[in-house]
Amino acid sequence: MHFVDAKGLLTGSGGHFGMNIYRGCSHGCIYCDSRSKCYQFTHPFEDIEVKQNAPELLEAALRSKRKRVMIGTGAMSDPYMHCEESLGLTRKCLEVASKYECGIAVQTKSDLVLRDIDLLEEINRKAKAVVQITLTTYDDDLCKILEPSVCNTKRRIEVLEKMHERGIPTIVWLTPICPFINDTPENITSILEECSRVGVKGVICFDMGLTLREGDREYYYAALDKHFPGLKEKYIARYGNAYEVPSPDSKALMNLFRNKCKERGMLYRPDDCFKYMYELPDRYEQLSFF
Numbered sequence: 001m002h003f004v005d006a007k008g009l010l011t012g013s014g015g016h017f018g019m020n021i022y023r024g025c026s027h028g029c030i031y032c033d034s035r036s037k038c039y040q041f042t043h044p045f046e047d048i049e050v051k052q053n054a055p056e057l058l059e060a061a062l063r064s065k066r067k068r069v070m071i072g073t074g075a076m077s078d079p080y081m082h083c084e085e086s087l088g089l090t091r092k093c094l095e096v097a098s099k100y101e102c103g104i105a106v107q108t109k110s111d112l113v114l115r116d117i118d119l120l121e122e123i124n125r126k127a128k129a130v131v132q133i134t135l136t137t138y139d140d141d142l143c144k145i146l147e148p149s150v151c152n153t154k155r156r157i158e159v160l161e162k163m164h165e166r167g168i169p170t171i172v173w174l175t176p177i178c179p180f181i182n183d184t185p186e187n188i189t190s191i192l193e194e195c196s197r198v199g200v201k202g203v204i205c206f207d208m209g210l211t212l213r214e215g216d217r218e219y220y221y222a223a224l225d226k227h228f229p230g231l232k233e234k235y236i237a238r239y240g241n242a243y244e245v246p247s248p249d250s251k252a253l254m255n256l257f258r259n260k261c262k263e264r265g266m267l268y269r270p271d272d273c274f275k276y277m278y279e280l281p282d283r284y285e286q287l288s289f290f
């Protein structure tokens with residue numbers, strides 16, 4: 001890893017911002033879009049760039065905001081990857097968010113987020129905290145192949161359960177669904193049933209498929225060669241160099257997904273999930289000290 005002093009931290013406008021404290025990621029997911037060439041990494045993806053001044057930048061940005069805001073983190077790299085354990089920058093940023101009573105939506109695959117459960121609970125009391133966890137496969141052996149360097153699905157479901165017990169709302173990202181790997185009705189059903197059991201508020205799934213582009217595709221294909229011999233050739237024959245790589249059963253699986261979520265009372269339209277996630281209830285606005 002290497003350290004930089006970043007010039008800015010928040011992206012976006014209005015009442016909702018994004019924040020990435022780290023660049024690159026050590027979780028090793030075989031399908032990771034963030035390693036695509038278009039993001040112009042000038043260092044190896046696993047050589048994490050650490051924005052060491054992130055808490056100070058966040059504090060400066062929040063001090064100048066007239067209204068409280070929601071901040072999402074984890075879209076491009078996991079805020080709870082291994083180095084966070086010793087660096088604690090995500091935690092420091094949460095402390096700043098709590099101080100300024102701003103809302104937080106963290107997205108992760110790591111159980112390290114449990115370390116900050118007290119802080120997330122505090123933020124949720126003052127403003128709003130949403131924990132988003134990605135789940136791709138119910139089969140923990142397959143999980144070890146798809147996402148080799150982070151905790152397995154069983155553990156992530158425990159994280160969701162613990163958050164729910166503390167009143168912290170949760171959203172699940174059911175993505176990506178890799179053709180001929182995890183695109184089965186049994187997998188989707190098992191994940192959704194567990195989501196329902198542990199009180200997940202909504203599940204985000206745009207489509208049953210994945211995206212592949214330069215940089216990401218080569219990494220993914222190397223993993224297919226290693227773990228699923230012959231599957232790369234099947235992909236090449238079926239999808240060529242397409243960016244969108246849908247499951248052949250996409251339509252049926254999407255119907256299953258929507259029906260299951262409806263039946264279990266979970267949000268399933270992406271817009272509804274995002275609206276829920278980024279809305280700060282009025283009562284919090286009234287408490288604003290700005």
Ligand code: SF4
Nearest residue numbers: 025027028029032077
């Ligand atoms: S956790 Fe996210 S950013 Fe990290 S390797 Fe996996 S997909 Fe990529």
